Amino acid sequence: MTDDPTGRSRRSPGGTGGAHRRPTGHEVAELAGVSQSTVSLVFSGKAAGRVSAEVEQRVRHAAQQLGYRPHASASTLRAGRTRTVGLLVPDITNPFLGHVLRGAQRAGRADGITVALIEPGPERNWQLTAVEALNAAAIDAMMLFGIEPPLSDAPGPTVLIEAVADGFTSVLLDVRQGTTAAVGHLLDLGHRRIAHLGTDLPPTTFKARASRWRRELDRAGITATESPEVLAGFSLQAARGAAHQLLSLTPRPTALFCDDDLLAAGALMAAHDLRIPVPDELSIMGFAGTLLSEAATPQLSTVVAPAEELGAVALQTLLRTMDGHATAPRPLPMTLVPRASTAPPQRPSPR
Amino acid sequence: MTDDPTGRSRRSPGGTGGAHRRPTGHEVAELAGVSQSTVSLVFSGKAAGRVSAEVEQRVRHAAQQLGYRPHASASTLRAGRTRTVGLLVPDITNPFLGHVLRGAQRAGRADGITVALIEPGPERNWQLTAVEALNAAAIDAMMLFGIEPPLSDAPGPTVLIEAVADGFTSVLLDVRQGTTAAVGHLLDLGHRRIAHLGTDLPPTTFKARASRWRRELDRAGITATESPEVLAGFSLQAARGAAHQLLSLTPRPTALFCDDDLLAAGALMAAHDLRIPVPDELSIMGFAGTLLSEAATPQLSTVVAPAEELGAVALQTLLRTMDGHATAPRPLPMTLVPRASTAPPQRPSPR
DNA sequence: CTGAAAGCGCTTACAG
DNA sequence: CTGAAAGCGCTTACAG
Numbered sequence: 007m008t009d010d011p012t013g014r015s016r017r018s019p020g021g022t023g024g025a026h027r028r029p030t031g032h033e034v035a036e037l038a039g040v041s042q043s044t045v046s047l048v049f050s051g052k053a054a055g056r057v058s059a060e061v062e063q064r065v066r067h068a069a070q071q072l073g074y075r076p077h078a079s080a081s082t083l084r085a086g087r088t089r090t091v092g093l094l095v096p097d098i099t100n101p102f103l104g105h106v107l108r109g110a111q112r113a114g115r116a117d118g119i120t121v122a123l124i125e126p127g128p129e130r131n132w133q134l135t136a137v138e139a140l141n142a143a144a145i146d147a148m149m150l151f152g153i154e155p156p157l158s159d160a161p162g163p164t165v166l167i168e169a170v171a172d173g174f175t176s177v178l179l180d181v182r183q184g185t186t187a188a189v190g191h192l193l194d195l196g197h198r199r200i201a202h203l204g205t206d207l208p209p210t211t212f213k214a215r216a217s218r219w220r221r222e223l224d225r226a227g228i229t230a231t232e233s234p235e236v237l238a239g240f241s242l243q244a245a246r247g248a249a250h251q252l253l254s255l256t257p258r259p260t261a262l263f264c265d266d267d268l269l270a271a272g273a274l275m276a277a278h279d280l281r282i283p284v285p286d287e288l289s290i291m292g293f294a295g296t297l298l299s300e301a302a303t304p305q306l307s308t309v310v311a312p313a314e315e316l317g318a319v320a321l322q323t324l325l326r327t328m329d330g331h332a333t334a335p336r337p338l339p340m341t342l343v344p345r346a347s348t349a350p351p352q353r354p355s356p357r
Numbered sequence: 358m359t360d361d362p363t364g365r366s367r368r369s370p371g372g373t374g375g376a377h378r379r380p381t382g383h384e385v386a387e388l389a390g391v392s393q394s395t396v397s398l399v400f401s402g403k404a405a406g407r408v409s410a411e412v413e414q415r416v417r418h419a420a421q422q423l424g425y426r427p428h429a430s431a432s433t434l435r436a437g438r439t440r441t442v443g444l445l446v447p448d449i450t451n452p453f454l455g456h457v458l459r460g461a462q463r464a465g466r467a468d469g470i471t472v473a474l475i476e477p478g479p480e481r482n483w484q485l486t487a488v489e490a491l492n493a494a495a496i497d498a499m500m501l502f503g504i505e506p507p508l509s510d511a512p513g514p515t516v517l518i519e520a521v522a523d524g525f526t527s528v529l530l531d532v533r534q535g536t537t538a539a540v541g542h543l544l545d546l547g548h549r550r551i552a553h554l555g556t557d558l559p560p561t562t563f564k565a566r567a568s569r570w571r572r573e574l575d576r577a578g579i580t581a582t583e584s585p586e587v588l589a590g591f592s593l594q595a596a597r598g599a600a601h602q603l604l605s606l607t608p609r610p611t612a613l614f615c616d617d618d619l620l621a622a623g624a625l626m627a628a629h630d631l632r633i634p635v636p637d638e639l640s641i642m643g644f645a646g647t648l649l650s651e652a653a654t655p656q657l658s659t660v661v662a663p664a665e666e667l668g669a670v671a672l673q674t675l676l677r678t679m680d681g682h683a684t685a686p687r688p689l690p691m692t693l694v695p696r697a698s699t700a701p702p703q704r705p706s707p708r
Numbered sequence: 709c710t711g712a713a714a715g716c717g718c719t720t721a722c723a724g
Numbered sequence: 725c726t727g728a729a730a731g732c733g734c735t736t737a738c739a740g
Contacts, residue, residue, distance in 0.1 A: 040710075041711045047735090052735095077493065079434040080716090083718085099648075104450030104455075107449055122473060275655075391727085394720085396718095398726090432718055434717080
């Protein structure tokens, strides 16, 4: 009784903001002339068949009048779940991420699920961060983006996005199909000397591009000599350097298949350095369909990943995992978007 | 006693994950041979002068052994604050945002503050979203990025980032100084016909660029006729179109000062369309220093905003606002980064 | 169909 | 310096 936790009387400064005390379920109950339990039933969506339609109406109306919303923490504390899932990412500034997050958030909205974006600090690993978030009961479950956990047990329900590891459910892009589309586009244009500007990052998704690229060329009867490959670090400058190597080969490749738009942007820089006109003397294919592919000059032909859908499907898959029905969804198809960086090779490639 | 909220026994699936029950403060207390209150004191950082060093050690050790972390929701419920602040943004895919969020998160980490990224859905306005988050006690306070609220009262403590409105504390980039640096760079290179490719977005930050650009040219004795201006929508294609206009003027501007890297990327496309070599016959200045400026071909000279610092300062300012000491920090200086898209005009501009 | 009551795990005056 | 106790606002069997 002597007790007075006035956390929210501090709510006023900033805007001049009304320092209204939050109404509680009790107050709503009083106004509606029902018990607090009934109010809870209505707001937790468990009213069906337990509260009469008429009473539910009265409750909702009273709540509306008072501006009531259930207190998230009280609910979490009692029910043992936060209805928040974490999206752990190695790099929060990844241009792809915004769309994935948006897709996941929108998919969760209907079920009242919130997605929290979590980036482990530079000094911490994701495992530690995940365990802490789980232990603080800040999240119920998590999605790992582009992280391949070394061991098969995570501290809680987990889904991997664009990553694969033993014992985990993955939500993947169909990069094989995407690669086939990209390389097919170059073949259709008449290219034969199609080099691969890849990256040496560990995730499986990159290896899949490399092997599929090779397979498509094999099928077209193109030899390994005609189609060189260089693996670069995942950065503009690394890609630029690697592209320099590729472009100083004789005969020079007429097309570059790049593992990502970022690498393609680096290749564009290299072509510019060497005064090789794109697409007249060199075609460059990106991969992912980020803003970078649109903003590049010339605009990059690329294979677009359905980033929002990826996020949405990941969230739905995670929800099923939490229910114990873990089923991996089929890989999401990518879409070829030919733009200005690809064209037929200048003359039929000498054989 | 009949009561059994087993929220966390569901934690197992996904990874094979250990379904350890979370330890409570009580269990830590027992192991350490102290009361639960003492454990709480230690973990809420209020131990100084209230718990002996020796006891504190014992508590921490016991906690470590059990893997204890205070339950965030229990703490929130009791203390009346979440230690989470919202970062409300109109567009979660803005390439600038990642850095701002990172800065804010890192600045908050020391104080145990978490930053939640919130994007109102397409159909909802930010006010509604903010009120809901606040009412659900999901956040204590918020930062609005690039949103200028029409009215001076927000539903809770609020700080504006790169936006200005009556009655609110703002955290700003020094875009005037940035503009001076950008335009000064072009003047130093010898340009006189420096056009402005601006945007018609409402935030004050854009108007500041326009007026400062004009002022710098005035000071250099350059007339309005020599320095045309076009305002475009904030998109690549809009910028491309606007740049076309600017570049078909006679005499043609020798330099373009763009309000943002995105617009500069659009200008680069227009120059490419018209076969105007950059920087030989046209210099293009970006603004912001996003990935776009690095990935462009040629790389954009730009004025770099300290995005992480912006986020960090915003968070610190918000914390002070919540304490009632609202003081606007001084605008953060921007840094001129000359790259490959600017060079002296081809010949001394005729006058 | 509705209500009374216990209890989730903390924080916080207060008493000692 | 330490502990006992109340209570934050919900959810959830259980009884009626």
